[in-house]
Amino acid sequence: MPTRTIVDATIPSAGRVYDYLLGGHHNFEIDRRAADRVRTLIPFLPKLMRLFRWCLQDLAYELTYVRGYDAIVDFASGLPTSDHLHSAVAPGTTVIYSDRDPVSVEYGLEILENTPNVHYFQADCRYPLEYLSRPEVQSILNGKRKIAYVYWGISMYLTDAEIKNISKELYDYADDDACMAFYLQPYDPESAVGQQVMELYSKMGDPLQFRNLPSFKELFKPWVADNLGYRTMEEWHGVESPLAPEEMHFFPDKTVGYGVYLVKGK
Amino acid sequence: MSPQHSKLAEVVAENQSKIADNLFAAVQPSLYTNKMHVAPRRLKQLLEEEVNALHTYLLQPDTAKVVEHGRQLVESGFGHQTMINLTVTLRSVGWQWLSQQNPTASEVMAIETYTSALMEGYLTGFEALLQREQQLTHEAYRRAQDR
Numbered sequence: 001m002p003t004r005t006i007v008d009a010t011i012p013s014a015g016r017v018y019d020y021l022l023g024g025h026h027n028f029e030i031d032r033r034a035a036d037r038v039r040t041l042i043p044f045l046p047k048l049m050r051l052f053r054w055c056l057q058d059l060a061y062e063l064t065y066v067r068g069y070d071a072i073v074d075f076a077s078g079l080p081t082s083d084h085l086h087s088a089v090a091p092g093t094t095v096i097y098s099d100r101d102p103v104s105v106e107y108g109l110e111i112l113e114n115t116p117n118v119h120y121f122q123a124d125c126r127y128p129l130e131y132l133s134r135p136e137v138q139s140i141l142n143g144k145r146k147i148a149y150v151y152w153g154i155s156m157y158l159t160d161a162e163i164k165n166i167s168k169e170l171y172d173y174a175d176d177d178a179c180m181a182f183y184l185q186p187y188d189p190e191s192a193v194g195q196q197v198m199e200l201y202s203k204m205g206d207p208l209q210f211r212n213l214p215s216f217k218e219l220f221k222p223w224v225a226d227n228l229g230y231r232t233m234e235e236w237h238g239v240e241s242p243l244a245p246e247e248m249h250f251f252p253d254k255t256v257g258y259g260v261y262l263v264k265g266k
Numbered sequence: 267m268s269p270q271h272s273k274l275a276e277v278v279a280e281n282q283s284k285i286a287d288n289l290f291a292a293v294q295p296s297l298y299t300n301k302m303h304v305a306p307r308r309l310k311q312l313l314e315e316e317v318n319a320l321h322t323y324l325l326q327p328d329t330a331k332v333v334e335h336g337r338q339l340v341e342s343g344f345g346h347q348t349m350i351n352l353t354v355t356l357r358s359v360g361w362q363w364l365s366q367q368n369p370t371a372s373e374v375m376a377i378e379t380y381t382s383a384l385m386e387g388y389l390t391g392f393e394a395l396l397q398r399e400q401q402l403t404h405e406a407y408r409r410a411q412d413r
């Protein structure tokens with residue numbers, strides 16, 4: 001994992017590139033240039049990002065109003081801007097954000113300052129057990145009935161072994177009625193464009209990892225998808241794919257990505 | 267406050283869902299544009315609220331309220347292109363109706379005034395958001411570096 005952080009404004013950062021491609025303002029010229037290069041290689045990337053970013057509001061609603069979770073622990077949260085989970089959860093829900101990037105944490109703390117029941121910690125999402133065991137997190141979660149865990153828009157930064165470890169640690173830690181919401185990013189790494197994009201992100205210090213649906217399912221075990229299953233982003237939002245047919249070639253599963261609610265299935 | 271436009275308000279109320287559908291079709295192309303944070307499922311509802319807001323204005327033409335409403339649309343996640351498509355469509359709906367009537371001068375101006383105030387609010391709201399975010403980012407970097 002890269003040791004550089006988003007604080008370094010002299011080299012592009014994947015987090016700030018993401019922010020820029022979503023129309024945010026937390027980025028520098030160097031990020032915008034990198035983003036433009038990425039966009040030249042994969043012009044549909046902003047659409048893809050938007051599709052999975054839109055899910056955050058749905059997740060908040062579904063987990064709290066529909067499924068009755070009273071706490072959400074969100075990993076690799078990014079900036080908690082006004083479209084993030086806390087803006088759409090049921091009243092009284094506890095939301096704990098985290099990210100490994102110190103600027104996102106500081107920024108988050110600043111904008112969430114007066115928001116009741118919303119917290120933000122610095123943490124590496126690859127080690128959920130270490131994080132959940134921290135006294136400051138424990139003291140917030142203490143007494144919470146049902147906890148939902150969210151890993152959204154992060155699968156591409158995690159290796160197989162890391163996803164496997166996250167699944168296992170959370171499975172062992174969580175209550176039987178817990179839920180883990182996960183966004184899966186498939187892509188064809190073998191394609192020429194895939195290679196170029198991966199090279200660009202590697203230079204930023206954030207190497208990308210892609211896998212197909214069966215591989216994801218294997219890594220999530222023993223978690224299983226709930227009755228909604230692995231929903232493509234198109235199904236999730238009720239939209240046609242915004243990508244041109246030739247752009248779909250980069251997606252081995254013929255979808256830009258999947259969202260899933262993983263449960264213990266006991 | 268300008269005089270109310272009850273005839274126009276009636277037309278808007280009667281055609282509420284049709285106008286919302288028109289707006290939805292008009293903003294579809296900008297769904298994936300930069301600065302657009304509204305998920306497709308929420309968009310329909312927000313656009314219905316926009317028709318209601320216009321209706322309220324026609325009955326109680328308070329421009330300051332419209333400007334404030336425009337500012338809030340920034341928070342709702344409407345992007346630039348969406349705002350342009352939205353206001354163009356509202357104006358064209360208004361003109362379509364007015365062209366079949368014998369409108370008064372103030373009726374002619376009503377939707378123009380409304381959409382301009384909405385845009386004014388949106389632009390000032392967007393500028394304020396930019397400045398706020400700039401400040402927050404600056405401070406966050408400083409604190410992260412001081413750690």
Ligand SMILES: C[S@@+](CC[C@H](N)C(=O)[O-])C[C@H]1O[C@@H](n2cnc3c(N)ncnc32)[C@H](O)[C@@H]1O
Nearest residue numbers: 015076077078099100101123124125152153157
């Ligand atoms: C694409 S953004 C996703 C943000 C948000 N979850 C969303 O869905 O929009 C990825 C975020 O993951 C963070 N990140 C990357 N690797 C991480 C790790 N190992 N632990 C925690 N955060 C990480 C980055 O700093 C960035 O903020």
